[in-house]
Amino acid sequence: MEENLISRILREMREGVEERKGESARTGTARTITVTAEGTTLRYYDSATRSEEIITDHITKTDNNYTAEFEWLLRDKLHAPFDLFAFEKYPTKLVYRGDLNGVPITITLKFPAGITHCHYHVTWSGECQDNECVVYVPTPEDEIRTALQKVNLKPGEIFVELGCGDGRNLKIAATEFGAKCIGYELNHERAEQARENTKGLPVTIKEESFMNVAQDIAKADCVYLYLLQSVNQIIKPLLEENLKRGARVISRHFTFDGWTPDFEWNNIYFYHMH
Numbered sequence: 001m002e003e004n005l006i007s008r009i010l011r012e013m014r015e016g017v018e019e020r021k022g023e024s025a026r027t028g029t030a031r032t033i034t035v036t037a038e039g040t041t042l043r044y045y046d047s048a049t050r051s052e053e054i055i056t057d058h059i060t061k062t063d064n065n066y067t068a069e070f071e072w073l074l075r076d077k078l079h080a081p082f083d084l085f086a087f088e089k090y091p092t093k094l095v096y097r098g099d100l101n102g103v104p105i106t107i108t109l110k111f112p113a114g115i116t117h118c119h120y121h122v123t124w125s126g127e128c129q130d131n132e133c134v135v136y137v138p139t140p141e142d143e144i145r146t147a148l149q150k151v152n153l154k155p156g157e158i159f160v161e162l163g164c165g166d167g168r169n170l171k172i173a174a175t176e177f178g179a180k181c182i183g184y185e186l187n188h189e190r191a192e193q194a195r196e197n198t199k200g201l202p203v204t205i206k207e208e209s210f211m212n213v214a215q216d217i218a219k220a221d222c223v224y225l226y227l228l229q230s231v232n233q234i235i236k237p238l239l240e241e242n243l244k245r246g247a248r249v250i251s252r253h254f255t256f257d258g259w260t261p262d263f264e265w266n267n268i269y270f271y272h273m274h
């Protein structure tokens with residue numbers, strides 16, 4: 001039967017929508033793996049596939065720990081290369097190995113025996129085409145300079161940057177404001193660039209995830225981040241639990257749910273700890 005105009009328009013609209021949906025699936029979506037441990041059962045939920053799996057048969061128990069191993073396929077969903085970063089909630093530990101370049105990855109979770117409830121959120125960043133991943137996008141120099149002026153960063157203060165990229169912000173904080181800086185950067189190449197760019201300055205580059213940096217956070221007078229809305233929420237407890245009173249937090253483009261910024265400038269949010 002020949003299609004009439006209205007049904008053709010409706011069909012094209014429908015197909016158009018489906019095409020766009022397909023496109024967004026191909027370029028990947030922000031993905032969170034939430035793992036919940038309850039006794040000796042591990043339940044994990046993958047927001048990308050919306051699948052939930054209960055794992056009980058891969059759990060081994062030693063005197064003090066349960067260990068669970070499982071793997072999932074990241075192929076189809078992601079673009080390489082990716083850095084995996086994991087939110088570790090004390091006193092549990094998450095270990096991962098393998099590369100994420102489209103190959104199965106094994107996540108090993110270790111948690112103390114007897115723990116009744118804990119959550120793991122695993123997410124990642126890297127050179128993906130999905131604007132919901134934390135790709136490397138530098139803050140323009142003028143912006144970081146103005147932001148540091150606005151928080152009145154002083155000589156000798158400790159400035160910590162979570163995800164410091166090639167270290168350009170740390171260089172400005174150290175040379176123009178006299179701050180002592182610590183930068184976390186998971187990506188090897190960028191961490192190397194950051195070391196190169198800050199050579200001879202009071203700057204320490206740590207090539208590791210910022211998800212477990214309580215000690216440095218506790219020392220910080222000022223923390224700078226340019227990450228993602230979702231990632232800000234994940235690290236919020238780390239900041240709340242460790243930052244000293246009066247410490248300033250500057251977040252470019254993204255806010256912290258439940259925190260009220262002291263002020264906002266140019267889509268950069270300024271907070272201080274109470």
Ligand SMILES: C[S@@+](CC[C@H](N)C(=O)[O-])C[C@H]1O[C@@H](n2cnc3c(N)ncnc32)[C@H](O)[C@@H]1O
Nearest residue numbers: 085125136137138139163165185186209210226
């Ligand atoms: C949007 S870029 C911002 C770079 C820099 N802060 C700036 O404003 O110019 C985010 C950076 O965070 C890094 N990153 C993402 N997740 C990380 C993690 N868990 N630990 C350390 N660095 C991470 C990325 O590699 C990337 O360089």
